[in-house]
Amino acid sequence: MLYELSKLRILKFPIHRSIPFSSNALSPGTEIRPPFYVSKNLFSTTRQQQTVNRVLITGGLGQLGRGIASSLRSKLGDSNVFLSDIKDPDSETLKQGPFVRLDIIDKESIEKTVFENKIDGVIHLSAILSALGEKHPQKAIEVNIRGAENILDIAKNHNLRIFIPSSMGAFGPSTVKDSTPDLTIMRPNTLYGIAKVYMELMGEYYNQKNGLDFRSLRYPGIISGDTPPGGGTTDYAVDIFHAAIEKNQYTCFLKKDTYLAMMYVDDCISETIKFFLAPREQLSQCVYNVDAISFSPEELSNEIKKQWSPEFEISYKPDYRQKIADTWPRSMCDSKARSDWNFYPKLTSTSSLVSKMLSVIKRRNEYEK
Numbered sequence: 001m002l003y004e005l006s007k008l009r010i011l012k013f014p015i016h017r018s019i020p021f022s023s024n025a026l027s028p029g030t031e032i033r034p035p036f037y038v039s040k041n042l043f044s045t046t047r048q049q050q051t052v053n054r055v056l057i058t059g060g061l062g063q064l065g066r067g068i069a070s071s072l073r074s075k076l077g078d079s080n081v082f083l084s085d086i087k088d089p090d091s092e093t094l095k096q097g098p099f100v101r102l103d104i105i106d107k108e109s110i111e112k113t114v115f116e117n118k119i120d121g122v123i124h125l126s127a128i129l130s131a132l133g134e135k136h137p138q139k140a141i142e143v144n145i146r147g148a149e150n151i152l153d154i155a156k157n158h159n160l161r162i163f164i165p166s167s168m169g170a171f172g173p174s175t176v177k178d179s180t181p182d183l184t185i186m187r188p189n190t191l192y193g194i195a196k197v198y199m200e201l202m203g204e205y206y207n208q209k210n211g212l213d214f215r216s217l218r219y220p221g222i223i224s225g226d227t228p229p230g231g232g233t234t235d236y237a238v239d240i241f242h243a244a245i246e247k248n249q250y251t252c253f254l255k256k257d258t259y260l261a262m263m264y265v266d267d268c269i270s271e272t273i274k275f276f277l278a279p280r281e282q283l284s285q286c287v288y289n290v291d292a293i294s295f296s297p298e299e300l301s302n303e304i305k306k307q308w309s310p311e312f313e314i315s316y317k318p319d320y321r322q323k324i325a326d327t328w329p330r331s332m333c334d335s336k337a338r339s340d341w342n343f344y345p346k347l348t349s350t351s352s353l354v355s356k357m358l359s360v361i362k363r364r365n366e367y368e369k
């Protein structure tokens, strides 16, 4: 079925006229009414819904959104998962299910979408990633901090289950780098990391105070062959494959011995959906580390040489992203995720990752010819 963008796109806002908030501007007895879809803590502080049926995904046109939407649609039905982004979708994406154009800063439009479509769960993916955030600090604050505030507030007021990915970027230079535990020092020195820590703490606060069903996973770097990464410090681990296949050469922006925690996209998607749909009773905490593989650029390139071409050449030209990578974990301890809700990534070696990435990119290139 083709879902028409124009039917779902919020074109204008006739419903809510702003009322001046100076008491002088109001005649005595004037009642200030918010628009019909704005609610304030409709639900008791402890009530949490047991299931989710209709889900809104924000920032859904990035590296992870379409994959998460497709997997969730296979469980909830195509028409019950609403993809949204500030960007416009391509025609293929429009064919797969409903799409709404939403800016995460426009709280009223999001709340209207939630209300009109009877949304009961949100997966909030809108973000400015670490490297891009250091280049555009105001944008990072606006999207990562104000955006998270908006969506958490809506989830609280409408009793929505909400999943927001955190990141290994929430850790900082003073955090232990190997097998980093769930609970440890968190003093990140990037705007991206600071926003993630704030989001985690606000979600946990609303969970304790208002009963919000807030869930978050601290992802490592996610590696995918058919969707490009959006401006992060771990992007090299995707770019290197395309460069190898296209020109047998890659200049890496990190030093050769920079180990970082990583995960293949299929594991990220399947485990995220498992976590999002898990009964709340299975979860003993709101935020969990998840991890799968750890490698350095040199290790990755040696494996590419082995599996793709011995002629593949890598050179190193570290830039501002090196400073970010130096503050992040080489690996994270995810034992609590494994024991509480059975987190179980399937792709856990550098050689199996390389073989998977090469086959996905080659297949895609063939298809696009």
Ligand SMILES: NC(=O)c1ccc[n+]([C@@H]2O[C@H](COP(=O)([O-])OP(=O)(O)OC[C@H]3O[C@@H](n4cnc5c(N)ncnc54)[C@H](O)[C@@H]3O)[C@@H](O)[C@H]2O)c1
Residues within 6 Å of the ligand: 058, 059, 060, 061, 062, 063, 064, 065, 085, 086, 087, 102, 103, 104, 105, 124, 125, 126, 127, 128, 129, 143, 164, 165, 166, 167, 168, 218, 219, 220, 221, 222, 223, 228, 229, 230, 231, 232, 234
């Ligand atoms: N990909 C990774 O390696 C990784 C690792 C750790 C955590 N995460 C987290 O997972 C989530 C999704 O990551 P991703 O890799 O898909 O990111 P991405 O950068 O690829 O996509 C983010 C999306 O957000 C959208 N966006 C930006 N500004 C917006 C706005 N004002 N309103 C609405 N949408 C807006 C962008 O258009 C983009 O499509 C993010 O929270 C990210 O921090 C990702």
Ligand SMILES: C[C@@H](O)[C@H](N)C(=O)O
Residues within 6 Å of the ligand: 129, 130, 131, 166, 167, 168, 169, 192, 219, 220, 221, 222, 231, 232, 233, 234, 235
């Ligand atoms: C790790 C993660 O959050 C993202 N891939 C980034 O590098 O910014």
